[in-house]
Amino acid sequence: MIEPTLRRPLLAIVLLVTLLASACAPPVPTVPSPTVPPVPAATPTPEPLLSPDYGVHMFIYGQPSTTQRDLRLATDAGFRWQKSLFQWRAIEGAGKGQFDWTEADRVVRMSAAAGVKIIARLDFQPDWARKDHAHNGPPDDYRDYWDFVSAFATRYGTGSTIGRVHAIQVWNEPNLDREWGNQTIGPDSAADYVRLLRGASLAAHAADPNILVLSAGLSPTGVTNGKSADDLEYLKWMYQAGLRGAFDALGVNANVQAPEVDAPFGSLKDFPHPSFYFRRVEQMRQVMVDNGDEAKQIWFLEWGWTADTVHSAYAWFAVSEQKKAINIVEGMKFARANWSPWIGVMVLWTLAEPTWNAEREEYWWAITNPDGTPRDAYTRVLTARTTGVLP
16 A cells, blocks of 8 residues: 555656646547558457348439338349449548548438348549549559448448448459459468458458448459459468458359350350359369358349340340349359358349440340330349348
8 A cells, every 4th residue: 555645746757747747648530540450350240141132223312212122122022132332432532530420321311111131332432542643543552442331331320320232342353463452463462452351351450340341243255364363363362361250242244145044164155264154253263261260151242144245345244134143043044052151242233333334245144124124034033022032
C-alpha cells in the first residue's frame, strides 16, 4: 500500500506522463484503418448456406424504373440472391472519403424489401485512386480500396437500417489485363491480387464479422500469354502467394463453351481445352483440396451459355435458346447431384439490362429480354422451381 504522503507527487507524475503521451500520439482516424489491424480479424459466423443455392445477375443499379420488375422476376423463379455491380467510382468518385450512397442505398433497400440477398461486386476505381486512370484496375494505394470496403461493409452490415449486403466480391477477373489496369498477368500480378483480397477481407470482417468475402471470379480463358492467364494456373499462383485464409468462398466464372453439361474434359472434338467445360469447376475444387481449403465452398459468380450467332468471337460455341434453357436447368441438377456440399450460390448470367440490344454480346447470354419478357431459359427455370424439379 502507498503511504498517503506519497500519493500526490505520484499522481502528478502519472498525469504528466499521460499528457505527454497523448500529445505525441497521432490523431485517431474517423474510420479505423484495416491495413494493420491490432488483432486478427474476427472469424465470420455466417448463417448456414444451402448447397447449391441460386442467384441471378441483374442490372438494377441506375435503373429505378425496372428495379421492382427485375426483383419480382428473380423471386418468382426462386432466385434468393442477386448480384449487382456497385462501382467504387460511382460511390466515392468525388474524392477520398466523399461518398454518395444515394443509388446504392436504393438498390439495397429495395432488394431487402423483396427478400433477395445481395452479392455486391466492388471494382472500377475512381480516377483519383489511380494516376493512369485505367478503365478498371487496382488503386495505386491498396489502402484506398480497403477503406472503401470498410465503409461499404459498415453501411450495409448486419443490423443496417437501410438493408444488408450479405456478400462482397473483391474485384472481377483479375486474370485479364483489361480488368487489372492493363498490367502484365502472371505470378506477380496474382500475388498483388491476393494482397488486395486479404486486405479487403480484413476490412470487411472488421466492419461486419458476418459478411462473406468472395474472391473474384476468374475468366476461363484457357490462355496464358501475359495478357491473360488460364484460370486454373492463376488459381495455383494465388495459392502460392498465400491465398489460404484470405476469403470465405472461392468465386469462379463458368461462361461455358461446351454444349453438354456433363461432358468429360476433351470428349467433344471442337472443345479441346478443359476450361471450355461446365465441369471445369471440379479442377478448381481439386486445387482448393490440395491446398487444405476443402472446408470452403465455391460460388459461381457468373455461369451460363450464349445463343449469340452475331459476334464471331461467340458464334462458334453458341447454342439455341431452347438448348440454353435445357442446359441451365440440367446444370443446376448436376451441381446438386454431384457437387454438394462444396458448391454454394450459383449466380446465373443474367437478367437483361433494359437498354441492351442484339449488338451487345451480353444480350445473348440473358434469360430475359430487355423489356422483361421471359426467354425459354427463364420459363424453364421458373417451371423447375415451382414444380419441385429443383427444390
